[in-house]
Amino acid sequence: MSTFDAETADNLEDIEKQFAVKAVTQAETYWGLLEKIPGSKLKLTKHDDAIFEQLLEDFPEFKEPANVAEISEAAMKSVSGKAKWRTFCEKFKDIEDYNFGTLLRTKCDDFYTQEGAIFAVRIQFYAIEICRNRYGLNDWISRNIRASA
Template sequence: MAQPFQAETADNLEEIEKQFAVKAVVQAETYWGLLEKIPGSTLKLTKHDDDIFEQLLADFPEFKEPANVAEIKESEMKSVTGKKRWREFCEKFNQIEDYNFGTLLRTNAKDYYTQEGTIFAVRIQFYAIEIARNRYGLNDWVKLK
């Protein structure tokens, strides 16, 4: 009889990790390509953008201030408190396909994807932060460059 999957004791298979990394890079490149062609302030990422944005502001009122969403501090996001807050937020969107899939997130809306300025996040975190950045016009510079 098959045993239930235990994430805590599962091996990290290098080939699977590489495949996840490739998918995350492709997603980042695709998103950047969109920003180069379409002003972020007019871009819709999902059919749930309004709900994601409203819930982000409800759960993270500090993001009502554009400067707080322009620059994301990984240490705050991944602190014990930050992880708890984000986990509760993320679980509200488990109906969105691949909501918890790993993706790349720029830490600063004024920068390109760089090794120093990119962190690993889950897709719903990416959506929430990038939707907010787009609504605040923080990504429009990419199209204008």
């Protein structure tokens, strides 16, 4: 019996498409929630408090709202950024699908767009969006929808 080795596995186009569809569906669902409920009143998981506290401990720069308002993909995916995020993510491996791919907006004051979203793992999405929500940075979305109605 052989074991699966992710490092040498082929990337099958159909599997990649299924992951992409799931990531887009998750982004659309989240955006729909933000349109209806101010982010500051939204709870994403039963682990929100622990995720938020650990994020601020591991990434003290996120104590400043401006530093979570805009995320640098280059910094996040640099060698040192990857190492720091990997350590953070592994602390939440008990959360279902914590490492599943998802889309993350790079700027909290922008929509999901091809240029304005990056691929991240779910726990990174949770951490950054929980932080943004707690700082009220996503509240504009529901206000804009109500104002235009």
